Amino acid sequence: MLPVKQFQDFIEQQQLFVRANKILLAVSGGKDSVLMLHLFKAIGVDIGVAHCNFNLRADEAQRDESFVALLAKNLGLPFYVTHFDTKKYAAENKISTQMAARDLRYNWFEEIRRKEGYDYIALAQHQNDAVETVLINLTRGTGISGLHGILPKRDLLIRPLLFLNRQQIDEIVRTNNIDFVEDSSNASTNYTRNKIRLQVVPHLQEINPNLEKTFAENISRFAELETFLNIQVQKLANRILNKRSDGIYIPLEEVSKLNPQKLLLYELLKTFNFGENVVEEILDSLRALSGTHFFSATHQAIINRRDLVIVEKNTSVTSNQFIHPTTENIAFANDEISLTLTDEVKFEINSNKAFVNADKLIFPLVLRNWQNGDKFIPLGMRNPKKVSDYFIDEKVPLHLKSVTPILVNGNGEIVWIAGMRQDNRYKLTTATKKVAIFELKIK
Incomplete structure (x- = not known):
C-alpha cells in the first residue's frame, strides 16, 4: 500500500499547502517523482504534471518525456512539457550543465505556475537528497542556511517526500508495482552529487546506519537556528541601520560592538549582496581613512567619517x-x-x-x-x-x-x-x- 497517511501527516505537520490549493508537480519519470505523483493522486488534490526535456541524453530523454506524457494522460491530468538547449545555455552563462538545468527548470516551473494558476510547485526530493545537499554545501563552504540543506517548504516550492529515504522509496515502488524510467546518468560519477551519493554516503552509513534520520534531525535544528538568527539580525537591523534618502547609515561604533562581529555584519550586509570576503575587508578597514570603498554586484559601502554608508552602485555618474x-x-x-x-x-x-x-x-x-x-x-x-x-x-x-x-x-x-x-x-x-x-x- 502507498503511505498515504504518512504523506498527509507530513503535509499537515509542515503546513505545505491546504486541500483547496492547486499544485504543479515536477515529474521526471524516475521513481521518486512518479511515487509523488501517485501519492498526490491518492489524496485527491488538484494537480498538474510538468516535465522538462533537457536534451542531454538523446533517445533516453525522449523516452522519459513520452513516459510522463502517457502517465499524465492515463491519470487524466494536465501535462506541460518544454525542451531546453541546456549545453548552449551553460556555455553562454559560463556555468556547469547541472546549474544550467537547475536554472532553466525552476524558471520554467514558475512560468507555468503563474500562467496556469497553480499555488505551489512540488519537487520529489527525499531525505537522501537532503543529506547529499548538506555534504556538498559543507565541501564547498557554506553559511548556516547551507547546513539545513533543502527544506520541506521555501516560498512556493514544496518537497512532500522529505519524510522518506531512498531505501523506503525503492521498497514502496517495488511492492506497489509502480512503473518508472531509470536515468542512466544516475550511475555516473562525473557529477558531484553522484560522487557524494555513490562514493561518500555508503561509508558514512557504515558509521551510522541511521544516517538519513540523523541528518533529518540535524537539518531541523539548523533550520530553527537560522530562524532564530534571522529574528535577532532583524532586531539588530532595526536598531542600527539608519535609512536616509541618500543611503543606509551604520555607525562604525555599532559595527565595532558586534559580537560575533563577522557573522552579524555579514548577515546585515548580505541583503545588499556583499560576500564574506568583502565583509572581512570592511572589518579590517574600520580605522581606514574616510572614503574607503567596498563593492558588491549591486551596492557600494563607504567608510564616511563615523559611519559605514550603503548606497546603490552606478548612481554616482550622470552624463551632462x-x-x-x-x-x-x-x-x-x-x-x-x-x-x-x-x-x-x-x-x-x-x-x-x-x-x-x-x-x-x-x-x-x-x-x-x-x-x-x-x-x-x-x-x-x-x-x-x-x-x-x-x-x-x-x-x-x-x-x-x-x-x-x-x-x-x-x-x-x-x-x-x-x-x-x-x-x-x-x-x-x-x-x-x-x-x-x-x-x-x-x-
Missing part, C-alpha cells in the same frame, strides 16, 4: 544634461530640477531653490557631476572657493559629493551647487529684470 530656456523639468540621477523664468523679481531663503539673474545666463546651461578643480564664489562671499573644500566644510558625505548636481553656465562658471549654495556672481540685484528660478525636487 543640457538646459535650454524652454526646459521645464530635467532628471538628474535620482532627482529632478525645474526651471521657471519670470519677470517678477523675488527671492526666498530655500537651499533647494536658486534665484538667478537670468540676464547673466548663457544657454544652454549644463547640469553635471562635480569635477576635480571646480571652483565657485559662495553666495555672500567675494573670493573663489574650491567645491571640494566647500563639501568638506559642509561635511557633505563622500557618496553624496558625486551625485550632487552642479549647474554650470555656458561660459563655464558654476551657477549653483544644487540643494546647497548659489554662486554670488548670479545673485539678484536692484538691476535685475528677469529671474530664473531653479528648484531641486528630491524624489
